[in-house]
Amino acid sequence: xxxxxxxxxxxxTVTGKKLTVTCxxxxxxxxxxxxxxxxxxxxxxxxxxxxxEVTDKGDVPEGYKVSRKEKRNFPLILESPxxxxxxxxxxxxxxxxxxxTEAFFGQGTRLTVV
Amino acid sequence: xxEVTQIPAALSVPEGENLVLxxxxxxxAIYNLQWFRQDPGKGLTSLLLIQSSQREQTSGRxxxxxxxxxxxxxxxxxxxxxxxxxxxxxxxxxxxxxxxFGKGTSLLVTP
Numbered sequence: 001x002x003x004x005x006x007x008x009x010x011x012x013t014v015t016g017k018k019l020t021v022t023c024x025x026x027x028x029x030x031x032x033x034x035x036x037x038x039x040x041x042x043x044x045x046x047x048x049x050x051x052x053e054v055t056d057k058g059d060v061p062e063g064y065k066v067s068r069k070e071k072r073n074f075p076l077i078l079e080s081p082x083x084x085x086x087x088x089x090x091x092x093x094x095x096x097x098x099x100x101t102e103a104f105f106g107q108g109t110r111l112t113v114v
Numbered sequence: 115x116x117e118v119t120q121i122p123a124a125l126s127v128p129e130g131e132n133l134v135l136x137x138x139x140x141x142x143a144i145y146n147l148q149w150f151r152q153d154p155g156k157g158l159t160s161l162l163l164i165q166s167s168q169r170e171q172t173s174g175r176x177x178x179x180x181x182x183x184x185x186x187x188x189x190x191x192x193x194x195x196x197x198x199x200x201x202x203x204x205x206x207x208x209x210x211x212x213x214x215f216g217k218g219t220s221l222l223v224t225p
Contacts, residue, residue, distance in 0.1 A: 033212070042216065042217040042218070043215040045211070048211045050211075058211070058212055090158065092213075102148055103160070103213060105150070105157050108156070108157045108158075
């Protein structure tokens with residue numbers, strides 16, 4: 001089954017404790033990205049990757065890092081989480097020819113930073 | 115920057131009604147428009163993708179239309195059911211690398 005898998009689904013952590021949210025897709029997609037969803041603000045892009053070793057900032061990259069060492073994986077790293085990073089996070093993937101294809105989203109990771 | 119607006123923000127209808135959800139966007143130079151469904155505690159499920167050259171797409175009881183020149187799309191749900199209760203999001207793809215999402219319409223279909 002074609003899917004984007006995120007882990008963990010739920011996470012409560014304390015301020016300053018580094019964490020990683022994993023994302024993996026099994027569709028051989030070149031393009032992957034991370035979004036956060038906040039009430040009243042909708043979904044906003046954090047980072048994206050056009051292919052292995054190619055990443056770039058989205059609209060709200062502050063406080064986040066990403067890496068793309070393998071095509072299927074695109075982890076989101078919070079090196080020193082803060083309460084304002086409490087949010088619902090989504091990973092997405094799509095083929096390189098984005099203009100003609102749909103985006104596939106993971107199930108989401110609900111992060112709480114206390 | 116592309117701005118995407120969805121109206122209404124919330125909608126409650128009795129089961130069996132046909133309904134229309136609206137999405138408008140400010141920049142008509144789009145690649146495509148995608149409608150998603152979001153259930154509480156779950157991810158985004160893609161419902162329909164309309165390419166910029168298309169006028170509409172249909173899947174079962176769902177029909178999405180696109181009027182690029184006026185910057186509007188509608189999602190039509192026929193014969194609504196309680197299982198259709200969810201938040202519906204539209205997202206527009208432009209030449210940038212992000213999908214531009216509306217804030218969604220929260221739909222409740224009552225038995």
